[in-house]
Amino acid sequence: MSSAHQYVYVFGSSRTEGSAAMKNLLGGKGANLAEMCRLGITVPSGFTISTEACTVFTEQGRDAALALIRDEVLQGVAFVEQEMGKRFGNADDPLLLSVRSGARASMPGMMDTILNLGLNDEAVEGLARKAGNERFAWDSYRRFVQMYGDVVMGLKPAKKEDHDPFEVVIDMVKAQRGVQLDTELDAADLKELVARFKALIRARIGRDFPTDPWDQLWGAIVAVFESWNNDRARVYRELNDIPQSWGTAVNVQAMVFGNLGDSSATGVAFTRDAGTGEDLFNGEFLVNAQGEDVVAGIRTPQQVSTLGSQRWARLAQVSEDERRARYPSLEELMPGLYAELLHAETTLENHFKDMQDLEFTIQEGKLWMLQTRNGKRTGAAMVRIAMEMLRQGMIDEATALQRVVPDRLNDLLHPVFDTHALREAMVIARGLPASPGAASGQIVFFADEAEDWAQRGLAVVLVRQETSPEDLRGMSVAKGILTARGGMTSHAAVVARGMGKCCVCGAGAVHVDMKARTMTIGDQVYAEGDWISLDGSTGEVYAGRLATQDAELSGDFGALMALADKHRRLEVRANADTPEEAVIARRFGATGIGLCRTEHMFFEGDRINAVREMILADDEAGRRKALAKLLPMQRGDFEGLFAAMTGLPVTIRLLDPPLHEFVPHDEAGQQVMAQQMGVSPGRIRMRVDELREANPMLGHRGCRLGITFPEITEMQARAVFEAALEARAKGAVVKAEIMVPLVGTVREFNAQAAVIRKVAAEVFAQRGESIDYLLGTMIETPRAALVADSIGRQAEFFSFGTNDLTQMTMGFSRDDAGSFLPDYLKRGLYEHDPFRSIDQKGVGALVEMAVAKGRSVRPDIEVGVCGEHGGDPASVAFFHRAGLDYVSCSPFRVPIARLAAAQAAIAG
Missing domain, CATH: 3.20.20.60 (Phosphoenolpyruvate-binding domains)
Structure with a gap:
């Protein structure tokens, strides 16, 4: 790079300029992408704009930052073009890009991402011809316009009760077609959606959707830098003691597609169980989908491993025959690719010597690794993973102690549901045990209202169809979180585990009506303010408020404490x-x-x-x-x-x-004290005044x-x-x-x-x-x-x-x-x-x-x-x-x- 001070670092199969040691400069995502390339793992090529550029953006403004990085970004795009054999902005065979945030501390979902960048009315036709799949091309374009319109152009619901304006349009088109699922929309429907989305943006925002790929790229880079200071990112930093001065990197990477038909897929996986810490490779994926489909919780994901799929089926009360037919594991569906993924996860855990959270895409039978990071985990999992890795010889005593965040021990110290109370309790729904713990509270449906209730000293359970990063404040004060949709890698699950909050996800029997402020399960309607209880270890939802008992402090917890006392x-x-x-x-x-x-x-x-x-x-x-x-x-x-x-x-x-603390200052209290002491109220008032x-x-x-x-x-x-x-x-x-x-x-x-x-x-x-x-x-x-x-x-x-x-x-x-x-x-x-x-x-x-x-x-x-x-x-x-x-x-x-x-x- 020709810049006197380097702000952009490329990564790919032919050249990689970063490494895991450069986390402060490249952010966790950028540093780990570079490290995967160095390990020989197949990663879509790209480049990282450093956190230093974000600091310039924050302190000196947009124009100053873009002037510093412009030439290096141009060279970075040229590098990706050379690596991937495609041209950015080429209408016949376009190179499409993803633009993602990446701070040095993991902040899942708190900042912004844009996928499929580089599409316009000409490029979508070229993509369709090249892929031989018109529906895929228009679905990718629809997703891009929707995401860019939201993230970069700022088209949001007018009120919290309102639905996402893009989703309203999608629902209208589905109703016209008489279909229930997005996947049932054909290429013509998706083309209509793109046109309607652009008209919606023009009407609401007052300007046209940008068609020039370079305008799109600069807009996306600016949006990611700006997202470092959005409300949810600030809240997350406050909750996790992350300094504002760190800033975020921006990762620009070649797109690979998991929605190119039944030989394509996308997923998220963990090298160990993020909820319990068990040494078990697990995760979720969707066939013919893009990454946001998995974490958004809109579709029911399938399990990566067969063992995980069988466990999920038992919890979801799905028969083995139905599981095999409708929800086969990746191991069963694509055994060769599963073996490749298993090799990658083993390589990465052994290299980083910590539990890894992986994102991957399978494009027409080829596995691409999109991300690895130290995975968010519950307090119980944190302790178990540290002590098991110590026993397995992967880490030493000092590392095991440093792996556990002290405050997360709170997860293990507080009570669990009393076994006697559980015998009498009525299970009203079951979901996935996304984050362990026991929680009882009153139902609240909106995150801001959960804050209000909590400030009044009320225990609340936040109930949502699915959560989004905007719900972070409400999630942070809730005793527990219940969602009707979403899997173990959904936003609610990942964030709840990071907070140590009890969470049950994907409770399919739960139907949430936000406008009516009700939750319906079968024939029973639960209104805002009704009490429910969640067991985040089993995924069970109970009616009413359940008693608790002390947690067990032996096992790995006891071993960790003994180790702490030793050092x-x-x-x-x-x-x-x-x-x-x-x-x-x-x-x-x-x-x-x-x-x-x-x-x-x-x-x-x-x-x-x-x-x-x-x-x-x-x-x-x-x-x-x-x-x-x-x-x-x-x-x-x-x-x-x-x-x-x-x-x-x-x-x-x-x-x-x-001494004034021992006397009542209100008239009613003084009257009571006078009666108890056998003196006149006037005597009490006089003494209270003397102590003031x-x-x-x-x-x-x-x-x-x-x-x-x-x-x-x-x-x-x-x-x-x-x-x-x-x-x-x-x-x-x-x-x-x-x-x-x-x-x-x-x-x-x-x-x-x-x-x-x-x-x-x-x-x-x-x-x-x-x-x-x-x-x-x-x-x-x-x-x-x-x-x-x-x-x-x-x-x-x-x-x-x-x-x-x-x-x-x-x-x-x-x-x-x-x-x-x-x-x-x-x-x-x-x-x-x-x-x-x-x-x-x-x-x-x-x-x-x-x-x-x-x-x-x-x-x-x-x-x-x-x-x-x-x-x-x-x-x-x-x-x-x-x-x-x-x-x-x-x-x-x-x-x-x-x-x-x-x-x-x-x-x-």
């Missing part, structure tokens, strides 16, 4: 406030409790009344009387925690929130409460020490840690430490025995981080409260930031929500400073983190680098943090 350095504790939570945390592998929020115990049962009695007390004597009622309750709670976590550390934080603060999170809370009312700290300390001695007497090995919250000066810490140590001495003297304990503090104010060396001389451990540290450092409240943070994220002002993933440059700098200062005066000081960041994989990696000893997170995120800690240790 990680960070300990992983849990945030747990009750013995029940502690039991769950220990079951998930927690190595202690990093945060027990003692105030949460005050809200149970009648305890709140004792707290309110304390708040209403006029003097210390009155407060002590109320606290005496809380003492045995707290002591019992702590004893349960020590027993549940025997042998492991339990970190108990003293009372943290301001302009910014309570910066007000009278944390150690400030204990300093103002030391009797509170005394009660809590006494409860801890008495509980510890009781638990030890009953056989528990107690490791108690007491944490003083919200200190900003060493004097604040010392004031509270004096109270705690005084109580400890009293309890130990009364009991004639003692225990060892640690006394430390939370680092959650910026000043505490700045003077951590001073505090570290007195405190025996630090635990970073990164929720408050983030609020105080960044200057906004997480309770209020939701009003502007989403807009910040969309505009790229922040790459991540700082309350979800720690701000490493700002808040993180304070953490690193505090660790260094603390260890400068106490080298063995224990340092951990107990904010919600403790369960975020990216934050865990940062805490590993910062030298912390442990992270603490909610019980259900403990396995996620264990895996993230191992990955951080491997990364170094």
Whole structure:
């Protein structure tokens, strides 16, 4: 290429300029196409326009980008012409092209594709003559005009309830012909459709469909670049933490055709089962079809392997005779080509050493591979594939650990349907088990309304005829997804697996009426808002809401966790406030409790009344009387925690929130409290007004409460020490840690430490025995981080409260930031929500400073983190680098943090 900076890279049988190592530049699709060519796999020739060109397009505009790539694109087309022996724009034997997106991270269906590019009224006649198949030529032209009119020219339904305008025209022509299927339309019908489509575009868009192939090509390239910033792509990037700055490559490739008759086909396949992880080659294909027919779910696809076909037939309740007659596998129908495909999939999996998602086309008996990529898979499949490949010797331990996305372990941790509930449940439909899991929710038919319902706290199941990329937002908030059409490789199935969402596809008995907002199965009509349940592991759909039970955590999951524990350095504790939570945390592998929020115990049962009695007390004597009622309750709670976590550390934080949180602020609640306390409503209102603060999170809370009312700290300390001695007497090995919250000066810490140590001495003297304990503090104010060396001389451990540290450092409240943070994220002002993933440059700098200062005066000081960041994989990696000893997170995120800690240790 003659350009000073190369933006276009060709791939083909005679020359290939890219490789799998160039994924950031060529995108995943372009890099893997080049790699397949290098492996000698038959691939239609083409070229890739790099992601750098997309960056220019985004930052400098359309004209600047096209000027940079124009000459290289011309040379790329010339290369494809030479490789394929056809001329682009030749009316007699036209070279047709596909134009596809391809970011460095797989984003299935989120960006745009155009097929059959290069056709016009003259070229379609030449294609028909050359192929000897008039129907094929006009079907290809019909598809091209429809796709180009939608993707490039922007002809969309006017309202969400409306049908696709092109599909409306198709339905009209089918009705006139008295046929049901697109495949029943002949060449004359398809020719009529092309004319009607062009008229529709002219009427709706106000300009003619372009007939010059080069105009078509430049329009398609621009459309693919623009699709990087369409709504569904932005949403997908937000959901999967893909940076906006990456951009997409554009892959221009010679077309091969799966719709050239019964010796042609197209399909999608996986080298292993994407739902379960089983080492089984599987996939779907259609005879005499193009690729979008398979993923769109409009036609029932056939299975690639005979075993897969037999499994599908059992699920779909199709007899073996009917299966062989109507849905034979590719292995049965074209055994030679199946053997070639099997060889290709084995070669690719062995080369990439990961499960591959393949696209292929068979054109008149010749197999062409169109794409390979690391396949999307469920969390369960992710774990099984990693551990099986490790056992098979394909990958090492470090690679196996890195293959599993920590957050996807959520798929395995949450409940499944209760076996007793299933015995009583009524199966109303069956489909394909597209993505495992159990989901119950209320039926919603539109993606945007699913968002609205979910924001109101409602559980929803999104029900569609078939999904499209525009449904992504609704799919992301739904508990489950049910489609009437589509196979295991349809859009709904692939995206649901990528999200870890329960999904049942292709439930043929389900008839969806979008206008009426109903789902009909047999004689039963289900309306919007009715409850249904989905089992994504079996494909069964149940009426009503089903109970659930805990998931099984052994097998490959247990082996993965053992492997993670072998490699990680960070300990992983849990945030747990009750013995029940502690039991769950220990079951998930927690190595202690990093945060027990003692105030949460005050809200149970009648305890709140004792707290309110304390708040209403006029003097210390009155407060002590109320606290005496809380003492045995707290002591019992702590004893349960020590027993549940025997042998492991339990970190108990003293009372943290301001007192206003314990009193009602509405008039009705104040009336009830007055009646319970035996005082006048006016007294309650007056005390509530006295407790009101302009910014309570910066007000009278944390150690400030204990300093103002030391009797509170005394009660809590006494409860801890008495509980510890009781638990030890009953056989528990107690490791108690007491944490003083919200200190900003060493004097604040010392004031509270004096109270705690005084109580400890009293309890130990009364009991004639003692225990060892640690006394430390939370680092959650910026000043505490700045003077951590001073505090570290007195405190025996630090635990970073990164929720408050983030609020105080960044200057906004997480309770209020939701009003502007989403807009910040969309505009790229922040790459991540700082309350979800720690701000490493700002808040993180304070953490690193505090660790260094603390260890400068106490080298063995224990340092951990107990904010919600403790369960975020990216934050865990940062805490590993910062030298912390442990992270603490909610019980259900403990396995996620264990895996993230191992990955951080491997990364170094």
